[in-house]
Amino acid sequence: MITGSVKRRNSFYWLFSILFFINCSSDPAIHSPEAYTVEIKQMKFQPSELVLQKGDTVIWINHDFIVHDVTEDPGKTWTSSAIQNGESWRMVVTESSNYFCNIHQVMKGKLLVK
Amino acid sequence: MNLVTRHSSIMMCLIACSIMLSVNAFAQNNPTLTDAEVASIAVVANQIDINYSQIAKKKSKNAEILKFAETMANDHNAVLGQAVALAKKLGVIPKDNAVSQKLNADAEKNNKMLNSKSTEAFDKAYIDNEVEYHKAVIAAIETLLIPETENQELKELLQNVLPAFKTHLEHATMVQHKFSTK
Numbered sequence: 543m544i545t546g547s548v549k550r551r552n553s554f555y556w557l558f559s560i561l562f563f564i565n566c567s568s569d570p571a572i573h574s575p576e577a578y579t580v581e582i583k584q585m586k587f588q589p590s591e592l593v594l595q596k597g598d599t600v601i602w603i604n605h606d607f608i609v610h611d612v613t614e615d616p617g618k619t620w621t622s623s624a625i626q627n628g629e630s631w632r633m634v635v636t637e638s639s640n641y642f643c644n645i646h647q648v649m650k651g652k653l654l655v656k
Numbered sequence: 657m658n659l660v661t662r663h664s665s666i667m668m669c670l671i672a673c674s675i676m677l678s679v680n681a682f683a684q685n686n687p688t689l690t691d692a693e694v695a696s697i698a699v700v701a702n703q704i705d706i707n708y709s710q711i712a713k714k715k716s717k718n719a720e721i722l723k724f725a726e727t728m729a730n731d732h733n734a735v736l737g738q739a740v741a742l743a744k745k746l747g748v749i750p751k752d753n754a755v756s757q758k759l760n761a762d763a764e765k766n767n768k769m770l771n772s773k774s775t776e777a778f779d780k781a782y783i784d785n786e787v788e789y790h791k792a793v794i795a796a797i798e799t800l801l802i803p804e805t806e807n808q809e810l811k812e813l814l815q816n817v818l819p820a821f822k823t824h825l826e827h828a829t830m831v832q833h834k835f836s837t838k
Binding site: 584608609649 | 727730731734735737738816819820822823824826827830
């Protein structure tokens with residue numbers, strides 16, 4: 543009886559451990575950061591809208607021969623400063639925000655954190 | 657809108673119409689432009705807007721106008737640099753022609769008009785001129801310069817600068833709207 547009880551208890555621990563492991567590994571709160579690219583070309587942010595998760599990185603690459611920047615809109619709480627042709631700028635995203643090119647203010651983009 | 661402002665706006669429209677009509681007339685009457693002539697028109701058109709921006713830097717006290725003028729100077733200088741580099745690469749020497757002469761003659765009148773404005777009246781006159789000038793240049797690139805260009809690289813350069821000019825027009829229109837509601 544005692545041996546059977548111990549076996550049942552061990553089995554329970556094993557089952558619990560496996561379920562706990564499965565639960566942890568599939569936890570949506572644990573997210574491996576990803577990197578996204580926004581190309582600046584033909585005077586547009588492409589894509590103009592990105593859906594991503596907190597902690598992801600966005601890399602803006604300027605393909606235009608004209609200088610651009612990436613600036614939070616409307617508060618200008620963050621900015622890349624000038625991005626020359628062929629250069630890039632990256633930022634880890636912590637929250638949703640709208641942004642624009644502060645040099646060409648009709649160029650606009652959006653980051654949506656899920 | 658007061659009488660002076662209305663008069664200024666009408667003058668801007670007339671000047672822009674004059675540029676567009678002269679370009680269109682040229683397109684209809686003289687259907688051939690050499691690549692050297694197209695290159696000259698591209699250089700002149702950019703230089704004219706750089707000159708307007710220099711007048712703005714001298715006369716305006718408005719931060720938004722000064723920033724817009726700075727952007728125009730930088731962007732048109734960048735386009736100019738591309739045009740000159742390509743002409744050099746292709747061995748094309750920009751050649752003066754009826755369209756570039758007409759653009760320069762009209763620009764001379766506009767320079768005088770802008771220089772004659774008071775500080776108060778200048779900002780609106782400048783941004784009105786920028787709107788009309790970009791409309792005229794976009795029309796000229798689309799209807800005359802691109803169709804007339806033989807060399808593929810020169811044609812691609814003209815196609816590549818169009819989005820910048822259209823963005824300038826949109827930006828200028830946005831600034832113009834702020835001045836019209838002041």
